[in-house]
Structure formats: structure tokens, C-alpha cells
Amino acid sequence: DQQVKQNSPSLSVQEGRISILNCDYTNSMFDYFLWYKKYPAEGPTFLISISSIKDKNEDGRFTVFLNKSAKHLSLHIVPSQPGDSAVYFCAASPSNEKLTFGTGTRLTIIP
Amino acid sequence: DVKVTQSSRYLVKRTGEKVFLECVQDMDHENMFWYRQDPGLGLRLIYFSYDVKMKEKGDIPEGYSVSREKKERFSLILESASTNQTSMYLCASSVWGTRSYNEQFFGPGTRLTVL
Numbered sequence: 001d002q003q004v005k006q007n008s009p010s011l012s013v014q015e016g017r018i019s020i021l022n023c024d025y026t027n028s029m030f031d032y033f034l035w036y037k038k039y040p041a042e043g044p045t046f047l048i049s050i051s052s053i054k055d056k057n058e059d060g061r062f063t064v065f066l067n068k069s070a071k072h073l074s075l076h077i078v079p080s081q082p083g084d085s086a087v088y089f090c091a092a093s094p095s096n097e098k099l100t101f102g103t104g105t106r107l108t109i110i111p
Numbered sequence: 112d113v114k115v116t117q118s119s120r121y122l123v124k125r126t127g128e129k130v131f132l133e134c135v136q137d138m139d140h141e142n143m144f145w146y147r148q149d150p151g152l153g154l155r156l157i158y159f160s161y162d163v164k165m166k167e168k169g170d171i172p173e174g175y176s177v178s179r180e181k182k183e184r185f186s187l188i189l190e191s192a193s194t195n196q197t198s199m200y201l202c203a204s205s206v207w208g209t210r211s212y213n214e215q216f217f218g219p220g221t222r223l224t225v226l
Contacts, residue, residue, distance in 0.1 A: 009151070034214065043115070043201055043217030044154070089153060098169070099215060101146075103153035 003027045004092050006102040014110050019077040021105050023090035026071065030092035034099065035064060035075045038087045047088075048075070077107075085109045114138070115218035117202055123224045130189040132221050134202030141207035143185035144215060145169075145177065147198040154201065160185055161207060192225045199223075 005024045013019045021035075031052040036044035050057040050064045050073070057064050063076045077084055087106050091099040118133035136143065144159040146169075156169030158177040166177050174196060178186045185204075189196055199222050203215040 004153075006153075036217075041120075041219070043203070043219050045217070046214050049214065091154075098156060098159065100156075100170075101154040103151060 002103070003030075004090060004100050004102040006088075006090060006105045008105050009103070010106040010108070012108045012110055013080045015082060016079045019075075019080045019084065019107055019109070021075040021077075021088050021090075021107065023073045023075075023102050024071060025073075025092050027092070027094065027100070028071070029094035030100075031095055032093045033064070033066060033073050034091045034093075035062075036089045036091060036101075038089065038104070044089060080107075080109045082109050082111055115202055115204055115216050117200075117218040117221050119221050120219065121222050121224075123226065124189075124192050125226055126193060128189075128192050128225075130192050130223065130225075132187040132189075132200055132202075132223070134185045134187070134204075134218055135183055136185075136202075136204040136216070137183065138204065138206075138216070139182065140204035140216075141182070142205040142215075143179065144203040144205075145175075145185065145187045146201045146203065147171070148201055148220070149198050157187065192223075194225050197223060197225045 034049040035047040037047045038044040048062045066073045087104045089104045090102045115136045145157040146154040160166045160179045176188045201220045202218040205215045
């Protein structure tokens with residue numbers, strides 16, 4: 001039972017354009033959401049998060065949008081850079097210590 | 112900077128062997144976690160711990176056990192390794208008690224192959 005879903009296993013975007021990564025969840029108890037980035041042979045690193053009391057959070061080139069009614073969040077990267085090529089995981093938490101991760105989306109930025 | 116280290120980057124074991132994966136964090140974090148990462152399945156939680164000598168089952172604990180004798184160290188044990196435990200194993204830690212607890216810091220991972 002996949003409570004956090006990333007339906008696009010991969011995405012290719014031209015350098016300088018916008019990358020949009022999507023994530024859907026089913027558990028209405030989730031109230032905190034995070035995005036992690038993972039390079040090969042490294043552990044995931046935290047990128048950006050959003051609480052359910054907000055619908056948008058911005059940090060430099062990265063913006064996360066949350067649509068609670070649709071149980072959907074998205075990560076926007078503008079402008080996309082070659083160093084953004086990585087696997088991106090969304091994760092969600094229901095106000096406790098545990099995170100439930102999605103299956104990941106491999107983003108490739110084309111120079 | 113938080114540092115989470117894992118004892119091995121690559122490990123090859125035989126079916127039936129007992130396997131220990133070690134994780135150490137240097138930021139005095141209360142919470143520690145073990146995940147496995149498999150293609151198409153993302154990160155799945157095996158076990159986690161809120162405190163020394165305390166452990167909780169995650170989503171896929173079968174075939175695994177853990178030990179936390181010291182705050183900084185969390186060990187994952189495969190009592191009798193099987194080929195379906197071939198995977199990338201990731202350890203993480205986080206602070207307890209604030210919203211930032213959700214932000215987990217990961218080690219580099221151990222790629223375990225069971226033959």
C-alpha cells in the first residue's frame with residue numbers, strides 16, 4: 001500500500017527551464033512534507049519542506065506547493081541546472097518521528 | 112555539520128550468514144532509522160529508535176533486528192542473510208521533539224549483496 005506516490009520514474013528537462021516534480025499521497029493524517037535529493041553513491045539530503053498550514057514554501061530556486069484538497073505536492077526548480085540531476089524523493093509525516101517516502105523521480109538536466 | 116557514517120560502503124555476504132551493519136552519528140540526535148532502498152520501491156523503513164535501548168518496527172522489519180546500546184550508534188542485524196535482502200541500506204538520524212525532527216540526516220549507504 002503505497003501511501004506516497006511519485007508516478008513519474010524519470011524526467012528530462014533542458015538546462016535553464018523549469019523542472020516540476022510531482023507527488024501524491026493518500027493518508028489524510030500526513031501534515032508535514034519534505035523533498036530529498038539523492039546523488040548516486042550518496043545518502044539523500046534534505047532539500048525543502050512544507051507544513052500543511054501552508055500552501056507554498058520557497059527557498060532560492062526551489063519552491064514546494066501543497067494542494068491539500070487534492071493530496072498533491074509538487075517541487076519546482078527554476079532555473080534548472082546540470083547539478084540538479086539526481087533522484088528526488090518526496091516524503092510525508094503524520095506528526096510523529098516517522099517519514100513515509102515516495103518511490104523517487106530521476107531528474108536529468110540536459111545541457 | 113551533522114555527520115552520519117556507516118561502517119561499510121560495499122559488503123558481500125553468503126546466504127545464511129549473520130550480518131551486522133553499523134551506523135554512527137555525531138550530533139547527539141535522539142532518533143535513528145534504518146531504511147532499505149530498492150529500485151521502484153523508494154526508501155522503506157525497517158526499524159527506528161527514539162532512545163537508547165529502545166526500538167520500534169518500521170514497515171518491513173521481517174528478517175531484521177536492531178541494537179542501540181549507545182545514543183550515537185544504531186546497528187542493523189540480519190540474523191540469517193537471504194538473497195532478497197540484497198539492497199542499499201541507509202541509516203539516518205534526527206532530533207526529537209520539534210518540527211525539525213522530520214528532517215532526517217542520512218549516511219552514505221551500504222550496498223549489501225547476498226550471494
